[in-house]
Amino acid sequence: MSATSATPAPATPAAPGPRTAADSPRLGILWVPDWPVAAASTEQRIPMDLPVAVHDPQAVLAASAPARRAGVRRGMRRRTAQQLCPELVLVPADTARDVRAFEPVVQAVEHVVADVEVVRPGMILFAAAGPARYLGGEEKVAEDLVGIIADEAGVECQVGMAEGYLAAVLAAREGIVVPPGTSAEFLADRDVRSLLHAATTREASAAWADLVDLLRRLGLRRLGDVAVLRTSDVAARFADLGLQAHRLARGLDARRPSVHRPDPDIAVGAELDPPAARIDTAAFVARRIAEDLHTRLLRRGAVCARLVVIARTTTEAELVRTWRIEGALTAGELTDRVRWQLEGWLSGRSGRPPAAPLRHLELVAQEVSPAGAAQEGLWGRRARGEVQAARAATRVQGMIGPDRVLVPVPEGGRAPRDRVRLVAWGDDATPRRPADAPWPGAVPPPLPTVLPITPPAVHLLDAGGEAVVVDDRGLMSTTDGAPAELIVPRGEGLAWLVPGRHRVLAWAGPWPMTQHWWTPGGVRGSWLQVQVAVGGEPGGEGDAGPASSGVVLLLRRDDAWWVEGVVD
Structure with missing residues (x-):
């Protein structure tokens, strides 16, 4: 009897499974708690033992530890905060001040970590693998960063490391290192409100708050509840922001990895003639090239994840700073980031100001990817006259100075001169006080149409x-x-x-x-x-x-x- 042996069929390769937190690179986050308060205390020389709160026209944005012990909380109305703490020192919010004061912290971090990204004033992102191999472990990296920030910048910071951006941010808020491969478990039992820590701008915070409220009303109260959802269901119900939340809850980065060849970087630059040693002179060139970069991104229908600001001095020294970008920025927001960075370099508060005037300024948009939401606007492009007027105003600013071309911004107030605020052309024209709010004791109409600079x-x-x-x-x-x-x-x-x-x-x-x-x-x-x-x-x-x-x-x-x- 003869026997026949069947030839085994070739094995079918397994389909790739969904990406997990273990596949993500290790990220490090350096976080300075209550940074707006620390920046205001540094520039205005406010003793650290006094209760301090930084506020905008609506509410308290940040409070120092003594203020929190007295009951002051973020989001609280100023009047309520003063009732709880009569000795509270109130300081108006100033993003430019926060960036200026944060520059020495970034420079100190660069002594330990080579490549850093400024997420926002008070928070720095870096890849943890390289420094950990060089210094002998992630705990040693965190220890060195905390020590050098305390010595050179005079502030306390916390460092956290994990796979995924949100996990690293939460780890930094607790000052811990999440063991490799456990980021998903680290996030699972946390409240879905933790997603709010992923926002880097005020607009993004509002969008995340709406999403978190919706998730909680649907019964998804923990990050683990969001992580187990099917990606297709999340995309159909919550769109792009929901997909970002889904990835963050799984211990991944908010941006999905690109499956095609990345778009080339977009670079714009300009020579400063004569070289600029003052921020008001460099700001004109910064605004022009920032608008040029925004236009190129808009025409391509793309967004960038990283913005690199490069400045060269007349002695060929080079200053480089990288900002992490969330979503599509407007031309004004892009200009603000560049101007803030120049203020940090040129103000002299950084501890290492440029030794010579700046002769060249360059912006590079990195990690460029398509963005379906990037478009010219609902009603099409801006009118030609509007574009020409904007260019003319910018040119006049360059001739007579930034504070000589002003734009009126209607606001709320009781006195007529309080209802209009003049800002420099190109600066933020958002009202600080709502005009439609009740203003008891306001001057009744008809309101004056001509207001004197100095009342006669x-x-x-x-x-x-x-x-x-x-x-x-x-x-x-x-x-x-x-x-x-x-x-x-x-x-x-x-x-x-x-x-x-x-x-x-x-x-x-x-x-x-x-x-x-x-x-x-x-x-x-x-x-x-x-x-x-x-x-x-x-x-x-x-x-x-x-x-x-x-x-x-x-x-x-x-x-x-x-x-x-x-x-x-």
């Missing part, structure tokens, strides 16, 4: 020629009836309100006004609106009446009347 002093008289005054109770007192005449001294006119004597036709008020009474610059006074004759001679039996009339807003303070504005 005038005299308001009654029919008997005596001065009209307002007492401490806010009541107008006259010796002979109502206001009858407004006298504008020589050289103190405003628009149609020329120097001379103007007959008062009607009046309204007074309304008491008290602003910032708790500060040395506080104002106490009273508003009064008067309608005065324009043209014709005041008084007299043969007066044929004024050719026209106008409304003047007066403010009574410091025992005098001041013109706060006129209705043109």
Whole structure:
């Protein structure tokens, strides 16, 4: 009997499984807690034992440890924070200050780690594998970084390492090193609110907050609940931001690895002639090349993950800094990052300012990838006239200075001059105070259309020629009836309100006004609106009446009347 042996079929190669946290590179995060407070305390020389809070027009953004012990929390209203801690030192938020003060921290990190990315002021990202091999372990890297930051920058920091960006950020907030291959387990039992730590901008924070709220309402309260979802289901229900959250919850980077050949870097540069040693001079060139880079990215329909700022001095020294970019930035946001970095180099606060003026500035967009959301705008490209006006304004700024070309920004406020803020062309034109919020005690309409830079002093008289005054109770007192005449001294006119004597036709008020009474610059006074004759001679039996009339807003303070504005 003969036997036959079957030839074994060739083995079918296994399909590649889903990418896991163990496949991700080890990342390190250096985090300085409450960095806005540390930056403000450093620049304004505020003792560290005092309670300090950094705030924007809406709420507290960061608080020092003494302030938190008194009950001050992030997101709290300023008035509530002051009630809890009367000795609280309030400092307005300033992103440029945060970047300037953070530069010595970045320079100190570069003594230990060669290639770093600035995620935001107060946080630095770096690849952990290289420094760990060189120094003998990740714990040794963390120890050296904490020590050198304390010695050279004078602040305390925390270092964390793990696979995946979110895991590394949370590890840094706890000051631990997550063992290799355990990032997914490290994240699984954490609240889904931990995703908020992945945001690097205020706009991104708002988007992440909306997503977290939706996930919690759907019953997905832990990162592990998000991680076990199917990728296709997440994409269909939560779109791109949900996919980023899904990857972060699994211990991966928020950006999906590219499966095709990466797009080439986009570089733009310009020579500075003459070389720039001041930030206001370098900022003009920075704005132009930042807008050029943004235009090239927009035309290609792409975004970049890294922005490299390169500056060369007249002595051929080179300054390089890399910023981590989240999503598609506007031209203004891109310009701000470049300008902040230049301020950090040129302000002299970095400890190692350039030894010579800057002669060349270059921006490089790295890790360029397609972005379906990048487009010209809902209504198409900007009009040609708008583009030409923007170029003309930038050119005029270069000729007469950045603070000589201003743009009005409507805001909320009680006084007319508080409702308009002038900012330099190209700077952030976002209102600091909402105009549609209730403003008790605000000046009623009609509001002045012409406001003086320096209010002129005038005299308001009654029919008997005596001065009209307002007492401490806010009541107008006259010796002979109502206001009858407004006298504008020589050289103190405003628009149609020329120097001379103007007959008062009607009046309204007074309304008491008290602003910032708790500060040395506080104002106490009273508003009064008067309608005065324009043209014709005041008084007299043969007066044929004024050719026209106008409304003047007066403010009574410091025992005098001041013109706060006129209705043109």
